[in-house]
Amino acid sequence: DQQVKQNSPSLSVQEGRISILNCDYTNSMFDYFLWYKKYPAEGPTFLISISSIKDKNEDGRFTVFLNKSAKHLSLHIVPSQPGDSAVYFCAAPHLLLDGKLTFGQGTILTVHP
Amino acid sequence: DTAVSQTPKYLVTQMGNDKSIKCEQNLGHDTMYWYKQDSKKFLKIMFSYNNKELIINETVPNRFSPKSPDKAHLNLHINSLELGDSAVYFCASSRTLTVNEKLFFGSGTQLSVL
Numbered sequence: 484d485q486q487v488k489q490n491s492p493s494l495s496v497q498e499g500r501i502s503i504l505n506c507d508y509t510n511s512m513f514d515y516f517l518w519y520k521k522y523p524a525e526g527p528t529f530l531i532s533i534s535s536i537k538d539k540n541e542d543g544r545f546t547v548f549l550n551k552s553a554k555h556l557s558l559h560i561v562p563s564q565p566g567d568s569a570v571y572f573c574a575a576p577h578l579l580l581d582g583k584l585t586f587g588q589g590t591i592l593t594v595h596p
Numbered sequence: 597d598t599a600v601s602q603t604p605k606y607l608v609t610q611m612g613n614d615k616s617i618k619c620e621q622n623l624g625h626d627t628m629y630w631y632k633q634d635s636k637k638f639l640k641i642m643f644s645y646n647n648k649e650l651i652i653n654e655t656v657p658n659r660f661s662p663k664s665p666d667k668a669h670l671n672l673h674i675n676s677l678e679l680g681d682s683a684v685y686f687c688a689s690s691r692t693l694t695v696n697e698k699l700f701f702g703s704g705t706q707l708s709v710l
Contacts, residue, residue, distance in 0.1 A: 515696050526600070526686050526701025527639070572639065576695045583652055584699065586639040
């Protein structure tokens with residue numbers, strides 16, 4: 484039972500355009516979400532997070548939006564750059580089990596020059 | 597200096613063998629983890645340790661035994677390797693065990709069991 488889902492395995496965008504990566508969750512106990520970015524042969528690195536008390540969090544070119552009623556979050560990258568090409572994972576920590584992060588299966592983003 | 601380092605990066609071995617993966621973090625974090633990325637690319641937690649104490653053991657076969665000699669190290673020993681153990685194993689650490697702490701990952705160990 485996958486509680487965090489990224490239904491798009493891949494996304495291809497042109498440099499300078501917007502990239503939108505989506506994530507859905509089913510567990511109402513999740514109230515904090517993180518996005519990680521992973522390059523080949525490296526471990527995931529933290530990108531941005533959002534708490535359920537907010538519906539938007541922005542950090543430079545990266546913005547995460549949270550729609551609690553739809554149990555949906557999205558990561559916007561504007562403008563997209565070739566160096567953003569990576570796998571993006573959304574993740575949620577379990578409220579009652581400290582340290583347990585549930586990850587989506589990732590979306591491969593390719594930004595073309 | 598690599599914050600979370602794990603060795604080896606690649607491990608190719610025969611079924612039935614016993615192998616270990618080592619992990620060290622120099623961030624001064626209290627909490628360390630092992631995650632497994634399977635063939636479907638899901639990252640799933642296996643174990644977490646906080647100050648050398650086992651916190652999470654996520655229904656992992658007991659052929660997998662983590663060992664934390666101190667809070668900077670968390671090693672993973674696997675007995676009687678099976679084909680299904682082939683995966684990428686990531687070590688990670690976080691400052692504390694609280695819910696919203698971000699994780700710092702090592703670069704992974706790709707295990708191939710033949």
